[in-house]
Amino acid sequence: xxxxxxxxxxxxxxxxxxxxxxxxxxxxxxxxxxxxxxxxxxxxxxxxxxxxxxxxxxxxxxxxxxxxxxxxxxxxxxxxxxxxxxxxxxxxxxxxxxxxxxxxxxxxxxxxxxxxxxxxxxxxxxxxxxxxxxxxxxxxxxxxxxxxxxxxxxxxxxxxxxxxxxxxxxxxxxxxxxxxxxxxxxxxxxxxxxxxxxxxxxxxxxxxxxxxxxxxxxxxxxxxxxxxxxxxxxxxxxxxxxxxxxxxxxxxxxxxxxxxxxxxxxxxxxxxxxxxxxxxxxxxxxx
Amino acid sequence: xxxxxxxxxxxxxxxxxxxxxxxxxxxxxxxxxxxxxxxxxxxxxxxxxxxxxxxxxxxxxxxxxxxxxxxxxxxxxxxxxxxxxxxxxxxxxxxxxxxxxxxxxxxxxxxxxxxxxxxxxxxxxxxxxxxxxxxxxxxxxxxxxxxxxxxxxxxxxxxxxxxxxxxxxxxxxxxxxxxxxxxxxxxxxxxxxxxxxxxxxxxxxxxxxxxxxxxxxxxxxxxxxxxxxxxxxxxxxxxxxxxxxxxxxxxxxxxxxxxxxxxxxxxxxxxxxxxxxxxxxxxxxxxxxxxxxxxxxxxxxxxxxx
Numbered sequence: 001x002x003x004x005x006x007x008x009x010x011x012x013x014x015x016x017x018x019x020x021x022x023x024x025x026x027x028x029x030x031x032x033x034x035x036x037x038x039x040x041x042x043x044x045x046x047x048x049x050x051x052x053x054x055x056x057x058x059x060x061x062x063x064x065x066x067x068x069x070x071x072x073x074x075x076x077x078x079x080x081x082x083x084x085x086x087x088x089x090x091x092x093x094x095x096x097x098x099x100x101x102x103x104x105x106x107x108x109x110x111x112x113x114x115x116x117x118x119x120x121x122x123x124x125x126x127x128x129x130x131x132x133x134x135x136x137x138x139x140x141x142x143x144x145x146x147x148x149x150x151x152x153x154x155x156x157x158x159x160x161x162x163x164x165x166x167x168x169x170x171x172x173x174x175x176x177x178x179x180x181x182x183x184x185x186x187x188x189x190x191x192x193x194x195x196x197x198x199x200x201x202x203x204x205x206x207x208x209x210x211x212x213x214x215x216x217x218x219x220x221x222x223x224x225x226x227x228x229x230x231x232x233x234x235x236x237x238x239x240x241x242x243x244x245x246x247x248x249x250x251x252x253x254x255x256x257x258x259x260x261x262x263x264x265x266x267x268x269x270x271x272x273x274x275x276x277x278x279x280x281x282x283x284x285x286x287x
Numbered sequence: 288x289x290x291x292x293x294x295x296x297x298x299x300x301x302x303x304x305x306x307x308x309x310x311x312x313x314x315x316x317x318x319x320x321x322x323x324x325x326x327x328x329x330x331x332x333x334x335x336x337x338x339x340x341x342x343x344x345x346x347x348x349x350x351x352x353x354x355x356x357x358x359x360x361x362x363x364x365x366x367x368x369x370x371x372x373x374x375x376x377x378x379x380x381x382x383x384x385x386x387x388x389x390x391x392x393x394x395x396x397x398x399x400x401x402x403x404x405x406x407x408x409x410x411x412x413x414x415x416x417x418x419x420x421x422x423x424x425x426x427x428x429x430x431x432x433x434x435x436x437x438x439x440x441x442x443x444x445x446x447x448x449x450x451x452x453x454x455x456x457x458x459x460x461x462x463x464x465x466x467x468x469x470x471x472x473x474x475x476x477x478x479x480x481x482x483x484x485x486x487x488x489x490x491x492x493x494x495x496x497x498x499x500x501x502x503x504x505x506x507x508x509x510x511x512x513x514x515x516x517x518x519x520x521x522x523x524x525x526x527x528x529x530x531x532x533x534x535x536x537x538x539x540x541x542x543x544x545x546x547x548x549x550x551x552x553x554x555x556x557x558x559x560x561x562x563x564x565x566x567x568x569x570x571x572x573x574x575x576x577x578x579x580x581x582x583x584x585x586x587x588x589x590x591x592x593x
Contacts, residue, residue: 006402006469010462014428017439024439084330087323092330099334102341105575107523109540110568113547114344117557125343159340220434223525230548242434242526249438250530258438265434277427 018266025259046260055236056244056261063240066150067218070157074214077158078165079207083195085170097167104163112227115156119143143228146237156224161214168210172203212276216269222246241265344568347561348372371562375546381566384542387453388522391538394457395521396514399468402461403513404506407472408498412481428466437530444531451533459527464520468513475509476502515578522571539567 026043050056081100085093106114118125121141130137142148176199184194200207222242229235229243239247245265249258349367375381440459441450449455479502487497525540532538537545546563547555 006406006465009398009402009458010424010428010465014431014436014462017436017443018431020442021436021439024442081333084326084333087326088330089323089327092327092334096330096334096337099336099338101576102572103337105572106341106568107540107571109523109525109543110344110564110571111340113543113560113564114340116547117347117561118340118343120555120557123557159337163337222434226529227544230544245434245438246530249441255438255442262434262436262438266431266436269431277423 021259021262021266024256025263027256046256047264050257050260050264059239059241059244062150062238063219066153066221066240067215070154070161070218070221071211071214073154073158074161074165074218075207075211078162078210079169081162081166082169082173085166086173100163100166103159104167106160108160108223109227111156111160112224115152115159116227116231119152141232143231144234146234149228149238153221153224153228156228157218157221160224161217165210165214168206169203172206173199176202209276212273216272219268219272220265341568341572344561344564347557348565350558352556352558371558372566375559375562375566380537380542381563384537384539387536388539390453391457391460392518392521394453395460395464396517398457398461399465399517400510400514402465403468403472404510406465406469407476410469411473411476424466428463433463433526437527440527441530450531451536453536456528456531456538457521459531460521460524463527464517468517471513471516472506472509475506475513478509479505512578515574519571519574519578543567 025046027046081096085096088096103111119127119142121127121139121143126142127137127140130140142152180198181194184198189197220242221240225238225240225243226246229238235243235247241261242265245258245261248254248261346363346367348371349369351368351370444450444452444455444459447455449458483501483505484494484497487501488494492500523540524538525544528538528541529544532541534545543563547560
């Protein structure tokens with residue numbers, strides 16, 4: 001009984017849309033349907049159309065590449081910062097933690113306006129710096145070319161997501177028993193050996209989860225890409241999964257195609273997190 | 288839910304490790320002195336790099352446009368003023384968006400806390416059939432991408448006649464945030480020994496009374512933390528608001544986007560845009576500092592331990 005209110009609202013706003021999408025994705029949704037005609041069943045035809053369109057594959061490829069790049073860089077920098085926090089003195093560590101918290105706490109839309117300003121083609125700080133270093137970046141528009149567009153997006157996403165990784169890994173590092181490390185040191189283990197043989201195995205579960213979350217989050221970046229596209233890039237060359245669904249559904253009102261794409265994203269997310277959820281079921285059995 | 292976008296992001300429950308500074312000497316990597324100095328310098332440099340964008344926002348917000356127009360950027364806001372802030376607030380659209388954001392956040396926080404509280408109580412105090420499936424459903428929903436569902440949510444709200452309404456957006460937010468708040472609160476409820484309640488019941492209180500008098504007060508910090516979490520999610524959300532709300536019903540993130548778009552064809556008034564960003568970001572940064580420790584440890588240990 002106590003679960004009822006929460007369950008109802010979650011079912012209404014989450015489960016129902018998923019089922020609706022599953023149904024819609026197998027129906028025809030053309031002009032007639034927008035004027036109220038009952039939709040026709042076409043089963044998997046939408047999926048076939050969608051995935052025989054090379055644009056879809058470019059979007060998927062772009063999303064996957066961006067996701068892998070962002071997640072990898074975030075993990076490397078985040079773990080590096082966590083280790084650095086351990087090695088620095090207290091005051092430096094605190095400074096670093098406050099700086100990371102600032103980046104983490106900034107709402108994504110505000111963060112995007114800041115970065116748009118820093119990378120502004122006319123008076124942005126980056127162009128000014130590069131021009132002053134003697135490079136030809138005066139009036140350079142970073143968002144025009146897909147490659148530099150995604151480079152900027154990568155910097156922003158990494159800036160925003162590194163704090164979560166750094167804090168989580170750092171929290172894990174504090175769980176490593178100091179006695180074991182000291183003992184290993186006395187036995188002549190190098191810092192590298194201590195890291196590899198003692199620390200990494202202990203924090204492995206945390207690394208696994210953080211990595212998984214990064215992949216899931218980075219695969220469906222929407223706000224960052226959308227707000228960068230707002231600042232004048234060619235959307236068709238910079239669409240990722242999220243903005244593609246938005247463009248299909250809200251832009252062209254093709255709900256069937258948008259639903260098919262959404263179902264694809266959901267399946268992808270489930271596939272990625274399957275191992276993790278299964279692990280949890282196992283642990284829950286044991287407890 | 289942050290970045291976390293809402294459902295996952297957030298990206299972002301159980302063991303309560305402290306916020307910023309809880310480090311004992313345990314697990315430290317011992318390093319030699321010269322190395323330590325180098326690492327400290329690197330640490331400070333990285334801190335500067337990470338904090339810089341936020342500093343740059345406040346700095347630009349304080350500078351008049353004449354200064355920002357100069358080719359050479361001004362690094363310190365000497366002689367800065369609050370003129371940009373005044374200009375942003377002047378046209379009233381900020382306060383309208385603020386009102387909408389506050390209403391949505393208030394609904395989300397209150398409803399989420401009530402629902403999550405009941406659910407957390409159920410899963411941590413009672414053993415029942417389907418309990419495990421419920422816990423798993425909670426975890427699973429955390430991972431569903433908002434980006435994969437907004438089309439259907441749009442149609443749903445259109446069907447219910449709740450498009451472009453505060454209630455409609457709130458319903459979606461609550462559904463997205465409630466699983467994690469249940470998760471967070473569950474940790475807090477589990478941390479309060481059931482013996483306390485039982486002792487009170489032996490002393491003649493009913494189950495409800497025992498709960499209200501003994502457990503509830505002990506739970507207050509947990510409710511505050513979960514409430515702030517729900518607030519942050521509702522305050523920051525962009526995707527669902529973008530799809531469900533029209534121009535006349537903007538939340539703050541949408542308003543901020545509109546602000547930068549307004550002048551996109553002409554030269555953007557970056558001073559005002561930065562002042563606007565500062566107004567949206569500062570409340571969040573302050574609240575965030577309070578709950579970040581609980582959110583991190585919650586996500587990680589909740590994730591690890593199930």
